[in-house]
Amino acid sequence: MSMKSISFLASLSLLALTFQFAIAADPSQVQDFCVATNSPVNGVSVNGKFCKDPALATADDFYLSGLNVRKSTNNQIGSNVTFGGVDNVPGLNTLGISFARADIGVNGQVQPHYHPRASEIVGITEGTVLVGFVASDQRLITKTLNVGDVFVFPQGLIHFAANVGQVPAVLFATLNSQNPGTIFVAENVFGSNPPITPALLAKAFQLNVTTIMELQAKF
Incomplete structure (x- = not known):
């Protein structure tokens, strides 16, 4: 095989890998919005959801209330996470984002977990929280956060949050997938x-x- 042929095959392989990585994320929308609906009537399925007729969309499709309400952390883990995704905010469909509020009691934690389809940004609004993630080389990266601090968890890496203060803690999170897992x-x-x-x-x-x-x- 000639060097020219080898160079072409290498370029083709690189292009294939680039394409594979490019599609390994939530798709970009090609319209203003695609409000999710469970009815297939006059709808087109996108990401497992049917799109409501855009003319029938209302403000409530893009709205969620109650994230100011403190949730009980009286459980074995000592935390309670309220998630905002396409199932309770249908207007998020195809937008590639979701969000959450986490209430963490004193000595409570959001136990180690990971999101296969999203990176995450967390911000502290109450209390003191120890956060961290484990890199692929098993290196632990941690930081103690106070009110107003922000931290990023890279996609697919195991991470956690623990209340290390003397009062209940609250953090808000944003993830770059409508269904991060x-x-x-x-x-x-x-x-x-x-x-x-x-x-x-x-x-x-x-x-x-x-x-x-x-x-x-x-x-």
Whole structure:
């Protein structure tokens, strides 16, 4: 094979990879909006949702109230997350964004998780919160945030937030996907249905099978 042919194949491969990365995100909209509706009547399915006739769109399609309301954190984790996505704000459909409010009680946390389809920006409005994420080289990057501080979690990396102050904390988050997905590490590993074989997890985590089974029973 000639050098010219090899160069062409290399360029073609690079173009294919570039195209693959380009489509690995929420699509850009080609109209002002595509308000989601569950009815297929006179609608076109986009990202798993049907678009309402634009002429029938109202302000309520782009509206959500109640994010000022403090939510109970009386649970095992000590937090409560209110999510704003396409299911409760249908006007977000095809816009590639979503948002959330997290209430974190004293000593509470938003447990380690990741979003396979989105990066995330969080801002603190109440309290003191320790945030962090783990890079692909296993490096832990953390920061203690106070009111007015902002932090970024890169897409696909495990991250967490923990209240390290003496009062309840509140953070608001924005994600660059209408459906970012949320994979809680412990729940998905130890609470899968059906369960992952305990012996397999015992080897992966270097624990005994009994301990793994106890963890699976908790989830």
